[in-house]
Amino acid sequence: MRSAAQDSGGRTRTVSRWRLLPWAVVALWAAAMALAGPSAGRLGDVQVNRAVDYLPASADSTQVASIQDALPGGESTDLVLVYHRDSGLTAADRALADRQTAEVAAGHTLGAPPRAVPSKDGTTLMYPVSTTEPGQDDEARTALVDDVRETVRGGDGLSVAVGGPGALTVDAQKVYGSLGGPLLYTTVAVVAVLLILIYRSPLLWLVPLGVAGVADALSMGVVHALNRAFDVTVTGQSSAVMTILVFGAGTDYALLLVSRYREELTRAERPHEAMAAALRGCGPAVLASSGTVAAGLLCLLAADLSSSRGMGPIAAVGVLCALLAMLTLLPAVLVLLGRRVFWPLVPVYGSEPRRRSLFAAMGGSAGRRPVAVLVTGGVLLGALSLGVLNLPGDLKQEDSFTTKPDSVAAMATLADAYPGRSSQPIAVTTRTERAAETLAQVRATEGVAAAERGRSGGGWTELSVTAAAAPESAGEKATVLALRERLPGSHVGGPGAQQMDLETAGTRDLRVVVPLVLLSVLLILIALLRSLVAPLLLVAAVVAVWGASLGIGGLLFEPLLGLKGTDPGLPLLSFVFLVALGVDYGIFLMHRVREEARRGAEPTEAALTALRTTGGVIASAGLVLAATFAVLTNMPLAGLVEMGFVIAVGVLLDTFLVRTYLVTSASVALQRRIWWPGALSRTPEAPAPRAPEPVEAP
Template identity: 35%
Template structure:
């Protein structure tokens, strides 16, 4: 494994190498207060030794117990996440969004705050009178379900007579997934065998979405843990060490989830299924990566020291700087998401940052305590042995690999650095060409869930027999004085099939509106009901002829807003999609440059250079562009995906840039340290050789954990899984291993400008 530590000056007595040199020289650091050679009384020295020995046992034990308690408390919260999470897209819009304002006012006109479910029932032939009578009784029975809030509409036949639709309002405070499942079970048990039913509409799609996220607590964790365990067994070839590293990651996740759960419970953050999945993967991947770095340092320290305490102290000193700097960079990038307008994006920042904090803490406290307790046994059957006297000194190459790819690659890159970096840059630029094919303007709600979806099948049946927007109308709030004028504008739109106004006196709760005014909704000759008026406003409901979640529906909303201006507010499913996509596009346009500037500043402070950070940022951006280009080709021509959410490039950028810089920090801090001692060119080769194995292993672990997201059948998560997994592998195996060292050789000592104390 490799030898990683932050850049310390060669003569720094507090550096990891300073401690190592003292251990290697055969003069261990004193465990008692005072300096060597002091004449403390023997009884004082004995007491100090007993106190130090006591502390070496008690402190690690207390750390282990503290993490065990935290994990024991946090573990049960895996089964309680649904209590504080929400997948309602409207809840994530900013309060200033027009769709949000309309959604908040709907109860004023429609009564109880309910989630509409659309039941579509179809037959192979035209429905008979007996069947219609049976369906009317069925609709009445659905109103008796405890999950139903409000009146269930009578069956509404289609023009072709082969289908009916029933509008069922579900209690917004109920478990939507359970409510939809109860509705589907009731239909399956009471519906005649020659008829087929579907539950669709906003409630149906939300139920399918929640069901798809149901595998996060079990399937996602099992797949991620299994993938990480296999990689760790291959890397360490030890049965015990992978379990120690995995327990570190899982304990970090338990405590992070406990913290996030209570913050969500208090309303400080908003937790969704996709945020939960990303949190799980990010904590497992990051904690494992940081653990790999510490284990590498601890293995080397055990070769320099006989005692566990001295080895632990040296390993901790040598790894704390790199782990803290890398984790802080990721946290800074994630917190930039606080600038997002969408709550789903904004809340991911602090939630994921909390996960990274506990990943770092676990790797720097719980893992060292466990390894100190196990000592060399943790590495069985390949226990590290102390180097023979004289085998290691200040200029020793004892920790450099002598065989394998990391022994040969540094010399090759140094000899051929110019053609190497030119070739890699050309390849990456070629991959960036695919960026033009990335369709990230939003996808229909019906395409969010991959695989079978009853709501999607119901939407298709609905579009076959009814206007495509049935059950998901466009809501228009306007002044009562402008009712007829606004209704006239709606009726002139070719994509709107019908317009009604909310009316409490109407049997159905609404009455049709035509160019002649509000029409009776009851028997012939009955008077037209008065519209429901709230604060001088009325609610119009426009049924679209196209699917409510289609691009055409979004165009209708945009055209209506442009034509009606301040005279009306427009909401509903279609308007929510429009506002969400607009907010996501605004977020990525604003946040991506800010993330670059923040990380660039951190790198300049860390490396004490201007050129090296600019080079690293440039390579990571190039890697990100190539990743998105390849992803666009794969999404369009291999998986034939319908497009992507506008937030996909933003999330991919934040994760890839933050994590890509993470690995470059591990590399460049060691390169700078070696360059101070040996010069830039030798330092680059030594840094690459020493860090190559552990960073590549860390990259494989992170790619495997993010790839595990693809087991959740949600389009957004599958796309993020591919982008991050592929991007991490590209950055780890090509950019960090070849391009960055080659460019470093090209710049030479100018890489560290304005510093002048590092030579070529």
Template identity: 40%
Template sequence: MARQGRSEQHRGDGASDGAPGGGAPARRAGRLPRGVPYFAVLALAVVALLAGGAGGVFQGKLSEVQQNDNTAYLPASAESTVAGNEAARFSASTTLPGFVVFHRDGRLTAADRAAVQAAVTAIRSVPGVAADTVFASYSADGTAAAVYAPLIAKQGGTAVSGDDLSATENAVIDAGRRAPPAGLQVDPAGPAGLLVAFIGAFAGLDGTLLYTAGGIVVLILLLVYRSPVLWFFPLFSAVLALGLSAMVVYALARSGAVTLTGQSQGILSVLVLGAGTDYALLLISRYREELHRYERRSDAMIRAWRQSAPAIFASGATVIIGVLCLSFSELNSNKSLGPVSAIGIACTLLVMTTFLPVALALAGRWVFWPRRPTVTAPVAPGATGAEPGDPAELSGGLWGRIAGFVGRHARPAWITALVLLAVCLIGLGGLNTGGLSTAQGFTNRPDAVVGQEIYDARFPRGTGAPAVVVTDVAAVEQVRAAAARVPGVSTAAGSVCVRTDPAKLSRIPITRGIQGLSGSPQDCPPPALQVTPIDGRTVVDVVLADAYDSPAAFDTVARLRAAVHAVPGADALVGGTTAADLDVRQASVHDRNLIIPIVLAVILVMLALLLRAVLAPVLLVATVVLSFLATLGVCGWLFGPVFGFAGADQSFPLFAFVFLVALGIDYNIFLMTRVREETLHVGTRRGVLRGLAVTGGVITSAGVVLAATFAVLGVLPLVFLAELGFAVAFGVLLDTLLVRTVLVPALVHDIGRAVWWPSRLSRGRHRSATGGTEPELVTAGR
């Protein structure tokens, strides 16, 4: 950008640009907005370049600070968290249950059983495994064996990282698969195996996801700009923003200030790439427009920056405040997603409003080759800046024709759009948000899912991941009796007992399998083998009859809580893997009901401040919410019958809402800020048509880019991200192609100047191009 004191007659910039020498001399675009001096923009551009480049190495290190277990998601006040913390006092370490399953189509052979016993010995020697509790058991039909191999998830109060858990589980599987007899199938199972499979699903974040998203962005930018050069600038800027975001997020996650999950890391990547490209498209579109009016590229960029920056900052601020509303969540994972996403958008705003404009201004017109813009309508000397485009723009080009059509058929257009959205709403009844089991959460079939299916088919399903009841010692017998009567609790021997102390058990010969560790109300290990009470409290393990992550198990835990809470003087709390999953599901529903209204209120206030009106923001929010509900309806039609998903997670509507509304409102912001700018000169009805004509191409391109980047989430083999990616992609396209193109412009055109109520624009007077005022113009067909 040129320095502020540079002479207006200096032509070196334009000459080096290759701009035409003829025509009226171009007027300087003026200063940047007050409080934004040139040196500050240049300094921030340098900071963005250096920090973003250096931050690239942190993108590959984010997996080191991920936490993907449900207990890390829950608040300290959750019952399962409190019970888990109490139960942790009874052992030096907290374990994550896991199994190695051995299976043959026929009965196990003697060689198979010898291999199982060898695996027990080998697994006990794996660092990170609770060796004292590694035992083998055999199915009743003799076709399968399971080695119970729990991983140490917390040692001495310090949680083991996801990478370390994954490495330990892989070592366990390697030990189990060490030279098995031919035909013997060996697979992981249980919470440990499924968690490691879940962590492994994010291994593509640093490669497959980013490269696929980047490739799609490049392709779309090539189609949009039809230039072999220009695509590099927005993509490189987005990469810088991603590196800067990764550096900040890594530092905060490592210090414990935020909880980073694999899901939030994946969302961060596509959010920065998608939103960054959107902001770049808006700036570059306005820059190209101004290059037709200003001979000096620096003047054109200053003007473009001044005109596009308010919409970009308003869009970014809306997304930032919208995602920060997740801070009201009960779930730590949701709470942290807000700051993680906000950091990503803030870094994107910094790079796209400093580095990108400086780089483009320094590069010159050649970046648009082979369609370099030339000065065709120079700004007259003495003019304060470029006026809106000529009304003739409505008669030419695709978007001019679309705007003309909307203007001539405004009322039928918005009624038709509403009917189409209403049809989509019919599918809402088919959307199942009751949750998914861990095995159902994968789009593929990892070994852990295969092993879990074999285990569930041949062993008592609840064994290995019992519910954990912490109770006063004085009421322990009443608690055991109450728990044993709960429907859904296993009735097999050894299902409801005071926890066995592995250290005590290790000092005597073990003849029972894993079922013998628990006991039952009638046949429990003797008190000499039970954990020693602490502060008058003890632990009772309750084996469930169903798989730990099944809906039936969740119902059982709910009944179990009601039963033991009713025992007088017990002060009983229920925790364990199933209880933690249940608390996560309940917290997700709570978060959805609380946060959605907050986000709507915040966005409404932001729009009211931006547009200086009340009716227009209400209209925009209503259309975006309708678009969101229509998207959920389409998801209800497609998720089960077409995609084959078993359902959707309870948090899916909340995540889809936050990103669809916060991002979908962007396109209405881009449109309506330009409409307001045009309205000041030509009135509301002509202003909305002109705004649609000049922004249609860039906003549609931005929507396609954002939709494509979120759709890339489907490359990760997780149902939740595949569903979220589809919902955001479809919803963004719906907003871009129907809501912003037809519904909003047609409604604004039909309502007229009243849409700006209660501002002065609603009273029907506006500035004309000559500086005077004239009444609201009525377009043809009105």
């Protein structure tokens, strides 16, 4: 038998190890940050944000861009200098325009001297300009556009703007380059305010927020390494979404852990004992939910669009870095700070944990009339989904900004002054030996206003084609399709063709990736919940939420937010995020329902107890995640605004309607059948009555 002294010595050594472990974890994270920090700071250097960078390598317009890069001078930068006076251009205006465009030609190597194209109403002069001077260097291209804008200036009622594909690309790169700081600061501020309101502590909110910041830096370093090692496409959009996910999902995991830790502190005397119990209690659910999210996101690797295919691993890295930080660094810091981190609401050992009554009331209403609640919720989601029919058409390049940069102002002026004429070229690349024949075929194609031979090199020749229709209109699309049909062996690209290829690839990806996501998530849920019915219910619920969220977007995008088109990648990306993140919350709830059922609780009692115990933290997590995605609605790019809006609305619907009412009502209505065909679906047999023991006669 062990002596009291031996027991005391063993406990002392155990306590000493627990005291050293948090410091060791913090030291490991400090070392990891020292390694990842330099790479994290260089993530912006590897971002690509041209429309062609989002396209699959097999797209026709991507082939054109690749051939253009190999031609003498590399990819061309096409600009349009626009001079406009509402009352009509004067002779002095035209003379000024000629002098300034001549100065541009003298300062840069242009493909041809600038030639004025006057509008019929006499209000506008358009000077198409093309140069290969900057080559493929983004900084040189930006410097070129900035220099041209410094050279061409108006005044006294004369407006001058620089538009065209090259200017649109530069303005887009400037917007993406400026996102990092404002996005991070706004996200941190929003999460900080919500955590202060949730925790009501002047200190506690700093801990998960600081840990999320560390996870964000680590994820940026990892993504930079992935780009260098495997050429993973990194865009401004994927970087922004990764930051949102790190803070949103990471804070969600922190809320679950801290809530359980606070509860365990009332049962355990020492913080490390309470933390160990908290990790045992909520760790499996957090691991399962984050694994499900990562698996759903990695299904994007099957996408054809380079931007979507790169988004999968980048977003998964964000989720996994957040998980790692919240299950290692956060517990270590909380244990080191002790109970005082919860001041002024410090949990006292031996006290009763506080329960919130709001979700008990919600669960009560769902439990009394489960079928009525289910039908009402289903009808509501179905009605909201009809708004999808009102979604605006495809998003044009000039409508992709929520603000109005110089290039967009130029394109708007051109659209008004030159109705029915394209202001951006269609690029055709053909084999040099067939260039003359191809040029003749192009000029004979319906919808082509003009075509001329461009550069040659490496066996290829570039033709510059002007469509008779406005940019990205139905007429220009018909012209691109006619050229592709008429010119086998040649490639047709340019801004309008790129948008068409984006839409085609987006439609294909939706058809391929959606079933993969549903199948992978469903299989994980079946393995986790040991059931077929519960996983099908959860997946059906999140799909309904996705449809309703897109429907709300269709009702509000144009009337409320002023968005004139829908980003081609919105349906797929919003589906992946809403399904993965929605199932995340479903796992938290159903894992607790299953836990209560295994303890012997009746189905109704198990569902209502799970809602009462997890409803508050799930609601808090949903609010934080929705708020972080809502930050994207303040960004100056329509694609980010649309994605942030749809996902934020979807998370709120999922948190306060689906999880609280519909899943709980379904659990009550289906009773044990929700666990079919698992063991929990069978009614436990009543124990056989014990036979009376024989009594000896006296």
